[in-house]
Amino acid sequence: MSIRKRIEEARALQAAGYHEAALILASVAVAGASRLTYPRTDIPGDGQAFKTYLDRRILETTTHGPITPGGAFLVLSYKGKEQSIAAILYHEYRCNLVHEAExxxxxxxxxxDRGLSFTVADDxxxxxxxxxxxxxxxxxxxPALRDTFDDIRRxxxxxxxxxxxxxxEHYANEFVDEFYSSAGRLSIIKTFVATVGAEGLAQLDDSEIQELWDEEVLKDPGRFGLSESCLTGLSFPGPQVQGPDVEGRAFLYRAGKSGSARISDAGIKMLRSVSNHYR
Incomplete structure (x- = not known):
């Protein structure tokens, strides 16, 4: 399928540092995928289908929760207009690159910065x-492209x-209590374990898990089912932990003030627990 080819090309271009070209190809793939969800009989305009699809899919991907119709993950004020991040990506980036070549x-x-950050100030x-x-x-x-991307999907x-x-259910409750975690964090960790493979993960020692995280996961978190919001959530323990007790309880810790998110000793134990209870 052509959507698959565009995604493969976008990934290759991004890995080579060609960010604008990667964005163009990724946008083409989004446009194609949007029409699978919103055919012209439902949303005639290509731009509206693109933005509606992208707003919904970003929410589904980053929050792992129920979606409010018409909601947006992020709204920015730019040039006097309030725009969702999907509208920003479409109008300010995709359209200018496609129609103006710059x-x-x-x-x-x-x-x-390889995360989900932005800077907005005047122009x-x-x-x-x-x-x-x-x-x-x-x-x-x-989900509509499950078969197309089954080998690389989250x-x-x-x-x-x-x-x-x-x-x-009893295990899940014990996990939350033992690791000062939450049901949402357990779901994110299970997604990561499912992506890597529970059996393979169980065979790695602690240093090999850390190496996998540093050398592969942090370079492309999405490939392992981790969005930037997931990484942020895993950097804190569950809501039952407050004050100084937070230290060392979270799955991840930041190495230095602006360092990358590394797996903590507690995180290693969480992965061991999940990989021992699931296949």
Whole structure:
């Protein structure tokens, strides 16, 4: 399918540092995917189909929760207008690159920050390359394209089979209590385990897990079912932990003030627990 080819090309271009070209190809894939969900009989305009689809899929991808129709993950005020991030990506980036072959002065994408960050000030609009990865991620993990991307799509917790000795609900409650976590964090960790493979993960020692995280996961979190919001959530323990007790309880920790998110000792134990209870 051509959507698959566009995604493969976008990933290759991003890996090579061609961010604008990667954004164009990722946008083409989003446009194609949007028409699978919203045919012209439902939404005649291509731009509206693109924005409606992207707003919904970004919410589904980043929040792992129920979606309010018409909602948006992020709204920015730019040039006197309030626009969703989907509208920004469409009008300010996609349309300018496709129709003008360049971005306007003050508008750019890339930089050293690989997360989901942005800068908006007067006529300045800068998005980090994490937004390109997110565009790619929302298409790869679209349920309507499950067969197209089955070999690289984000795995779902339901892809795992529970093999623990106690009831699964009981295990989940014990996990939350033991690791000062939450049901949402457990779901994110299960998604990661399902993507890597529980059996393979169980065979890695602690240093190999950390190496996998540093060398592969942080370079492309979306491939492992992790959005930037997931990483942020895993950097904090559950809501039952307050004050100084937060230290060392979370799945991730930041190495230095602006360092990358590394797996903590507690995080290693969480992965061991999940990989021992699921296949």
């Amino acid at each position: 971005l306007p002065s003050g508008v750019s994408i890339g930089g050293e 300045i609009l800068v998005l980090t390359e994490g937004w390109i990865r997110l565009l790619i991620d929302v298409v790869i993990n679209d 795995r779902h917790p339901d892809d795992l089979t529970y093999v623990g000795g106690i009831a699964e």
